[in-house]
Amino acid sequence: MADATAGDGIAPEENRSASGLLLSADGTPLKNSIARAERRARIRAFLLILPLLAFVMVSFIAPIADMLFRSVENDIVADTLPRTVVELQDWDPASGVPGEPVFEAFYADMLDATEAKIHTRLGSRLNYEESGMSSLFRKTNARRLGRIDDTQPLAPQFEKIDEDWATVEPWAILKTFSARYTPGYFLQAADMKLTPEGVESVDETQQIYIKLFWRTIILSLTITCSCLLLGYPVAWLLANLPMKSANILMILVLLPFWTSLLVRTSAWKVLLQEQGVINDILVWIGLVNDGARLVLINNQIGTVIAMTHILLPFMILPLYSVMKTIPPSYLRAAKSMGANDWVAFWRVYFPQSIPGIGAGAILVFILAIGYYITPELVGGTSGTFISNRIAFHISTSLNWGLAAALGSLLLILVMGLYWLYDKIVGIDNVKLG
Amino acid sequence: MALQPYASPVQRVWYYSFRVICGLILFFLIFPIMVIIPLSFNALPYFTFTPGMLAFEASAYSTEHYRDFFTNSDWQSAMWNSLSIAPAATLVSVSLGTLAAIGLSSGKAPFRGAIMAILISPMIVPLIISAAGMYFFYSRVGLQGTWFGVVLAHAALGTPFVIITVTATLVGFDRSLTRAAANMGAGPVRTFFKVQMPLILPGVISGGLFAFITSFDEVVVVLFLGSAGQKTLPWQMFTGLREQISPTILAVATLLVTLSIILLATLEILRRRSERLRGMSPG
Numbered sequence: 002m003a004d005a006t007a008g009d010g011i012a013p014e015e016n017r018s019a020s021g022l023l024l025s026a027d028g029t030p031l032k033n034s035i036a037r038a039e040r041r042a043r044i045r046a047f048l049l050i051l052p053l054l055a056f057v058m059v060s061f062i063a064p065i066a067d068m069l070f071r072s073v074e075n076d077i078v079a080d081t082l083p084r085t086v087v088e089l090q091d092w093d094p095a096s097g098v099p100g101e102p103v104f105e106a107f108y109a110d111m112l113d114a115t116e117a118k119i120h121t122r123l124g125s126r127l128n129y130e131e132s133g134m135s136s137l138f139r140k141t142n143a144r145r146l147g148r149i150d151d152t153q154p155l156a157p158q159f160e161k162i163d164e165d166w167a168t169v170e171p172w173a174i175l176k177t178f179s180a181r182y183t184p185g186y187f188l189q190a191a192d193m194k195l196t197p198e199g200v201e202s203v204d205e206t207q208q209i210y211i212k213l214f215w216r217t218i219i220l221s222l223t224i225t226c227s228c229l230l231l232g233y234p235v236a237w238l239l240a241n242l243p244m245k246s247a248n249i250l251m252i253l254v255l256l257p258f259w260t261s262l263l264v265r266t267s268a269w270k271v272l273l274q275e276q277g278v279i280n281d282i283l284v285w286i287g288l289v290n291d292g293a294r295l296v297l298i299n300n301q302i303g304t305v306i307a308m309t310h311i312l313l314p315f316m317i318l319p320l321y322s323v324m325k326t327i328p329p330s331y332l333r334a335a336k337s338m339g340a341n342d343w344v345a346f347w348r349v350y351f352p353q354s355i356p357g358i359g360a361g362a363i364l365v366f367i368l369a370i371g372y373y374i375t376p377e378l379v380g381g382t383s384g385t386f387i388s389n390r391i392a393f394h395i396s397t398s399l400n401w402g403l404a405a406a407l408g409s410l411l412l413i414l415v416m417g418l419y420w421l422y423d424k425i426v427g428i429d430n431v432k433l434g
Numbered sequence: 435m436a437l438q439p440y441a442s443p444v445q446r447v448w449y450y451s452f453r454v455i456c457g458l459i460l461f462f463l464i465f466p467i468m469v470i471i472p473l474s475f476n477a478l479p480y481f482t483f484t485p486g487m488l489a490f491e492a493s494a495y496s497t498e499h500y501r502d503f504f505t506n507s508d509w510q511s512a513m514w515n516s517l518s519i520a521p522a523a524t525l526v527s528v529s530l531g532t533l534a535a536i537g538l539s540s541g542k543a544p545f546r547g548a549i550m551a552i553l554i555s556p557m558i559v560p561l562i563i564s565a566a567g568m569y570f571f572y573s574r575v576g577l578q579g580t581w582f583g584v585v586l587a588h589a590a591l592g593t594p595f596v597i598i599t600v601t602a603t604l605v606g607f608d609r610s611l612t613r614a615a616a617n618m619g620a621g622p623v624r625t626f627f628k629v630q631m632p633l634i635l636p637g638v639i640s641g642g643l644f645a646f647i648t649s650f651d652e653v654v655v656v657l658f659l660g661s662a663g664q665k666t667l668p669w670q671m672f673t674g675l676r677e678q679i680s681p682t683i684l685a686v687a688t689l690l691v692t693l694s695i696i697l698l699a700t701l702e703i704l705r706r707r708s709e710r711l712r713g714m715s716p717g
Contacts, residue, residue, distance in 0.1 A: 067571040373562045
């Protein structure tokens with residue numbers, strides 16, 4: 002590196018151009034030299050980051066983007082029934098069952114679809130929106146379509162396959178969901194549905210998602226509060242004990258932190274059982290009658306106990322690192338000026354520990370709200386979270402669009418909280434262990 | 435905070451009761467983990483202490499559940515799967531993560547905030563969302579149900595930890611050392627391996643341990659991305675807990691607790707070494 006060697010104004014006389022500009026050894030103006038060196042350093046730094054950035058983009062960001070895309074994607078109708086979709090565009094549901102051109106297009110599309118065996122997939126897709134669509138499409142199979150004589154009017158022949166084809170409803174559903182992008186999944190995730198007449202909320206008995214979101218939020222808040230209640234005294238003790246004893250007690254906090262999530266969940270599953278250790282102890286002390294053992298598992302209590310235990314270190318560690326910076330002399334000063342213990346704590350110590358409370362609480366809440374494993378294992382049916390529903394839709398009901406929409410809503414919620422965390426604590430200040 | 439000699443009786447009572455409360459909370463933290471250790475030696479397939487165990491009769495204890503773990507083919511294949519996936523994922527996240535951390539801490543990186551947010555995001559996004567997205571995307575490109583796909587996913591989840599720990603170590607790194615090395619004729623590669631690497635090694639290793647444990651403990655993503663051939667230890671435990679809970683799980687849990695104790699001890703040693711290298715007193 003021969004450039005950028007000249008110092009501030011102490012360059013020898015020959016390193017100046019005629020116009021008085023500072024020059025570097027190779028004769029270029031010093032300013033340009035420095036700019037070039039800076040640019041080179043920037044490129045070098047970026048090249049070091051690039052492999053990981055590309056890796057994370059492909060292996061992580063692309064999947065997330067794919068999920069967001071899937072929550073609105075609805076190619077299946079337009080891809081399976083291309084001609085029908087075009088014909089249905091000019092049809093108005095209010096004018097009754099569509100005319101012969103629509104049936105002709107539908108007949109041609111369905112012949113292709115049944116041959117490719119994709120008509121049942123379309124049926125399952127539309128069944129998410131209106132039950133009965135799946136069986137309707139399964140009934141309209143290759144064998145029945147083969148009996149159709151395409152020289153005769155088609156509408157009555159379709160009516161023979163299933164009388165529903167002679168009603169407005171299935172056609173209206175097809176028209177409503179013929180667009181390539183649909184808000185349908187998001188509406189479902191908010192307990193609403195898209196109907197030919199517009200957006201409606203679903204029957205009261207079928208409204209589950211808003212309730213589930215609320216339950217997730219309320220249980221996460223409960224867990225956050227109990228973590229704070231249990232974490233604050235311990236963090237205070239750790240921050241105020243002499244280094245040696247604090248380090249030993251710290252092990253009791255860090256060991257659970259480092260222990261596998263499955264290990265801790267199985268420990269609680271074992272402990273909380275009706276014939277488990279906790280009930281045994283309670284019966285032995287005489288607090289609980291042997292015949293009336295507490296039901297601590299497969300309900301909300303189980304979820305809250307186990308998750309409080311699992312997330313408690315995430316509350317204690319940020320609290321501890323903030324409390325460590327509060328000088329103990331402040332408390333002594335307050336007391337020397339006449340404050341009693343409570344006033345000194347509440348007016349002097351507590352306000353200074355609020356950043357730690359904020360950091361710990363948001364961290365625990367963010368982690369809690371997306372939990373899947375623990376609620377699944379100890380939550381039963383009443384203690385499950387929105388994550389469990391997402392998993393259900395991915396692996397059991399196979400309604401991937403709805404899973405993606407629920408996931409996107411959860412992601413937005415978490416990102417909002419994360420933004421808040423960044424404002425309060427800063428991403429760079431995340432500390433581990 | 436020691437108790438002052440002039441403390442009033444109320445203060446004395448509060449001082450001791452506060453310590454009792456803290457003791458109970460710490461007990462709550464450690465008890466579930468410690469209690470499974472003796473339970474895993476239960477001779478009977480129960481999940482609570484039998485009268486024989488409480489009377490410390492030798493016949494009430496056995497290592498049967500451990501024998502089951504080491505002979506049962508399901509558990510063994512799960513263990514080997516875990517032991518092949520986690521190191522591979524760790525290798526990817528450590529090598530890419532360390533390079534990126536050096537680039538990020540040079541102070542010259544463009545769009546640092548945005549890049550940092552992207553690189554840290556796998557740690558922030560709830561696992562179920564990552565799992566859902568990866569399941570959708572990896573099935574599109576044919577990686578779903580493959581060993582490579584699981585490694586890729588776990589490596590992505592582990593990189594934020596490497597970035598954070600290595601960046602933290604680099605804060606205390608004296609940049610004039612690399613300039614001195616360059617001045618004496620060492621090329622960038624040689625400077626990196628001979629000067630920079632030995633000094634930031636504690637951070638790199640602890641980042642690696644975090645990445646390893648992330649992959650080793652991870653169950654949500656592998657549950658969706660893996661096929662039966664990639665069944666890992668946590669997955670096997672999850673299935674065991676959900677369906678027919680067998681006492682072998684307690685033996686596995688005890689072994690995993692031992693592993694975390696070893697990891698914790700290693701990290702502590704590394705932390706002290708790193709502080710000594712930086713000229714700070716270990717505390």
